[in-house]
Amino acid sequence: MLAISQQPNKMTVEEYLGWEPQQDIRYEYVNGQVFAMTGGTIPHNDITLNLYAALRPHLRSKGCRVNVSDVKVQVTPESLYYYPDIIVSCDPQDLNAHKFIQYPKLIVEVLSPGTSAKDRGEKFSYYLTISTLQEYILINSEKISVERYSRGEGRMWLYYPYTEGDIITLSSIEFECPIELLYEAVVFATDE
Numbered sequence: 001m002l003a004i005s006q007q008p009n010k011m012t013v014e015e016y017l018g019w020e021p022q023q024d025i026r027y028e029y030v031n032g033q034v035f036a037m038t039g040g041t042i043p044h045n046d047i048t049l050n051l052y053a054a055l056r057p058h059l060r061s062k063g064c065r066v067n068v069s070d071v072k073v074q075v076t077p078e079s080l081y082y083y084p085d086i087i088v089s090c091d092p093q094d095l096n097a098h099k100f101i102q103y104p105k106l107i108v109e110v111l112s113p114g115t116s117a118k119d120r121g122e123k124f125s126y127y128l129t130i131s132t133l134q135e136y137i138l139i140n141s142e143k144i145s146v147e148r149y150s151r152g153e154g155r156m157w158l159y160y161p162y163t164e165g166d167i168i169t170l171s172s173i174e175f176e177c178p179i180e181l182l183y184e185a186v187v188f189a190t191d192e
Contacts, residue, residue: 013078017099026070029081030122037083044110044141046186048085051108051139055088058175064090064105072100073107075126082123085110085139088173091132103132105172110139124149128157134172144183 010032027034055066084107091103109119136149148160
């Protein structure tokens with residue numbers, strides 16, 4: 001999703017959590033400031049829905065939930081709430097959540113030119129501090145390319161790049177799919 005504006009006044013977490021559900025658009029919360037979110041491109045949406053459609057039946061039998069971009073994740077209770085493109089949680093405390101996910105196992109961001117730097121920088125560094133997070137996936141919306149970061153020993157994260165013809169493995173949820181499934185019916189800007 002694209003951040004389009006920064007609100008000038010700082011808010012407490014309690015103010016944000018009470019105010020944001022009453023707004024017409026979604027807002028991420030970072031250290032007292034809120035950032036308005038707007039829609040992405042059609043390829044961004046298609047990729048997100050393709051992955052969601054593949055994950056949902058796979059996860060249902062495992063007692064996990066998968067949510068798309070209208071559900072926020074609580075990175076820290078006091079300062080950070082983001083809207084990832086896809087969140088998977090298998091934690092019993094999240095299965096009946098109503099406001100946000102607290103214990104994600106997998107987070108996916110679909111990259112666009114306007115969000116790539118934030119998804120690779122700020123969000124990446126904060127997401128990696130979530131103790132339950134096992135994998136962070138970045139999917140390019142302008143070409144066939146997926147990057148997977150998987151929790152290793154200690155503070156180590158392992159990097160797996162995928163490109164055309166590859167099978168993507170999400171070990172945290174025991175899921176595999178051909179990369180082409182994510183890009184099914186996606187029209188890139190150069191194809192138009």
